[in-house]
Structure formats: structure tokens, C-alpha cells
Amino acid sequence: MKKVEIHPEAVERVKKFTITDNNLGFGKYVAPVMIQAIYDDGQWQRFDLLPYGPLLLDPCTKVLHYGQEIFEGMKTFRQPNDQIKMFRPEQNARRFNQSARRMSMPEIPEEQFLNACDVISAYCKNLVPRRLGESLYLRPFMIATEVGLGIKPSKQFLFVIIASPSGNYFAGDSVKVWIERDDIRASQGGIGFAKTGGNYAASLQSYTRSLQAGCDQTMWLDSSHKYIEEMSGMNFMCVINGEIHTPALSDTILDGITRKSVLELAKHEKIKVVEDKIAVDDLLKKIENGECTEAFVCGTASIICPISSFLDKDGRTHHVKDGSGKISMLLRDKLIAIQAGKTDGPEGWMHPVKEIHF
Ligand SMILES: Cc1ncc(COP(=O)(O)O)c(C=O)c1O
Known part of the structure; x- marks a missing residue:
């Protein structure tokens, strides 16, 4: 398994980040860090924890034209003893790879996927909300990054995880x-x-x-x-x-x-x-x-x-x-x-x- 490289600037950013809003909503806030991994030459090359920021893509990048893209949605919760726990993340890892196979994308070994989720959750521990029903929502996704307009599976991919301290989507209303x-x-x-x-x-x-x-x-x-x-x-x-x-x-x-x-x-x-x-x-x-x-x-x-x-x-x-x-x-x-x-x-x-x- 590849270790996630931690960039000092990401750590500085997350240390300084606070949210005072009591109404978190869904997807209104994003953590100031993200996981990024690069796939090339038939394998996952490296995993990094970076400051959150824009992705720079050539206009000919395949995902922009042919939609070779997959994602997941999962949650990390604060426990009464302040420990943090994810809900059934191995199920998301399994489904991510199922989606990857259908979309001609590389799988991520389950252990590697879980470790990346663990690392971003651990660095965002202070951003995991406390109130019942609230959570740190994780959004792992993968995009085809090969540049070219030919309609064929990409050989290069980017895997990213962003995190969003979130409340309830519908807040229990019918x-x-x-x-x-x-x-x-x-x-x-x-x-x-x-x-x-x-x-x-x-x-x-x-x-x-x-x-x-x-x-x-x-x-x-x-x-x-x-x-x-x-x-x-x-x-x-x-x-x-x-x-x-x-x-x-x-x-x-x-x-x-x-x-x-x-x-x-x-x-x-x-x-x-x-x-x-x-x-x-x-x-x-x-x-x-x-x-x-x-x-x-x-x-x-x-x-x-x-x-x-x-x-x-x-x-x-x-x-x-x-x-x-x-x-x-x-x-x-x-x-x-x-x-x-x-x-x-x-x-x-x-x-x-x-x-x-x-
Ligand atoms: C189309 C669709 N169906 C069902 C679900 C519910 O799946 P899960 O309970 O894994 O979030 C989702 C959300 O992820 C979805 O996007």
C-alpha cells in the first residue's frame, strides 16, 4: 500500500480552519484539504494530502468530453467519547471499484481507498460536527485525465477525496x-x-x-x-x-x-x-x-x-x-x-x- 504524503501547508490550513455557522447545510462548507492520487503507467503512483484547490485541466482532457468519471458519498461521525468513525466505508470502496470496472477505469485496492479516507478524516477531526445527524461527508471521485479527443478509455486518472462538514439533507421533513x-x-x-x-x-x-x-x-x-x-x-x-x-x-x-x-x-x-x-x-x-x-x-x-x-x-x-x-x-x-x-x-x-x- 502507498503511504499518503502529508504536505505541511495542508496541515497549516486545516489547523486554522473553523466554522461558526450552526446551520451546516449539505455541501455548503468544504475542508481546506484534499487527498489526490495519480494513476499512470498502469498503476497508482502516489497519494498526497494537499491544500484544497482547483484542478488544472487541459481543455482536451477526456473527462470533459466523454464523462469517464465516478464518485462515492460516505460519512464520518463523531462518537460520544470524541473518537471519530466512518459508516461502512468498505461498502463504498467495493462499490467504487464496481463503478470503476463498468466505466473502464482502474480499481483502487480497498485497503488503499480506506486508508485515504482515514487520513483525510483524521486530519479533519476538528471539522467533524457534534450534533446528532451531522457528519463529515466524504466525496471520493476519479476522473479520466488523459489529454486527447479520441473516444477510448483514458490511460491516466486522478483520484481525489474532498470533505464537507454537513448537516441533514432534508432535516427529517417529508x-x-x-x-x-x-x-x-x-x-x-x-x-x-x-x-x-x-x-x-x-x-x-x-x-x-x-x-x-x-x-x-x-x-x-x-x-x-x-x-x-x-x-x-x-x-x-x-x-x-x-x-x-x-x-x-x-x-x-x-x-x-x-x-x-x-x-x-x-x-x-x-x-x-x-x-x-x-x-x-x-x-x-x-x-x-x-x-x-x-x-x-x-x-x-x-x-x-x-x-x-x-x-x-x-x-x-x-x-x-x-x-x-x-x-x-x-x-x-x-x-x-x-x-x-x-x-x-x-x-x-x-x-x-x-x-x-x-
Ligand atoms: C442514484 C442513487 N441511488 C441511491 C443512493 C443511495 O445510496 P447510499 O445509501 O449508498 O448513499 C444514491 C446515493 O448515493 C444515489 O445516488
């Missing part, structure tokens, strides 16, 4: 969801399961549409326009006759770490979990007849957030019976308590970050 009946986010054999920029760029037209309709989020259907897949940055779940239902994973859906964790917590609470196809029109009928009592979104940024209503293209609004979410809030509280170190979660979920004295 969300209104726009059912996207026209655009499609992903199709079979495509890149829907990879965490790559193109999936998010493809979602933005619908984001604007959903805001114009007074909603907060788009809900994507599969390419047959029939079955629910996920949201633009979260997975989807609902409660039908007391059981949690969620779309089964496929190559068109991101394998969410919060989704996986919520399903495990639900099983632990003896709540039955069903992973299967969910036809959107069936769901709307079940909302109308009261069989579906709750619907919610889940993801790293939003944690768990109840859905109050669905707005359809025909202008009809379908209000969910328990729009404040009894089961979803129970699971949300459990997950937040585990992440904050207030209760023990399943073995291995919280990864301790080794302290570095500087």
Missing part, C-alpha cells in the same frame, strides 16, 4: 415526489448501477420538472415505464400491510448502502422485507385504498426521509396515509443512533479512524 412518466434514468445493460456523473446529468431535466410541479424529488420508472426503480440520489421503500417493500436490485439501480442497512435493521426489528418489482400504478392504488401506509427515500445524504405525497403527470396528487412515517422514523432513529455511537449496531458497521497527532 418530501413530495414527482412520478417521472417520460424520461428514463437507466436501462438494462447500461450504467444505472454505477455511481457515475452521466446518470445524474440525465436526471436534471426531471429535477427541474419536479421543482416546477412543487415537488422535491423525481421517482424513476424502468424503461417499460411501469415499475419503480429509485430516486435520483436515493433508494425507494414503502410499507404495505406492515411489510417493507423495495424494488429488487438490478443493473439499473444503485445498490445503496443505506438501503442495505435499513433492510438489515428492519429484519432485526422483525419487520418483513420484500425485494421485488413494484408497479407504480399498483402502488398508487394501494395508497388510495390504505394498504400502503408509508413511503420513504433512503440514502447517505438524506438518511431516511418520509414521502408525504406523489404527484402524477395527470395532475393528481396521492397523499400517503401516514405521511410522517411511523416505521420509517423508527428505522431512521435507529440508524442515526448507531452512526452517532449512541447504540451498538451490527458488528463492523462503524469503522474507527486512527487518530493522528499533528
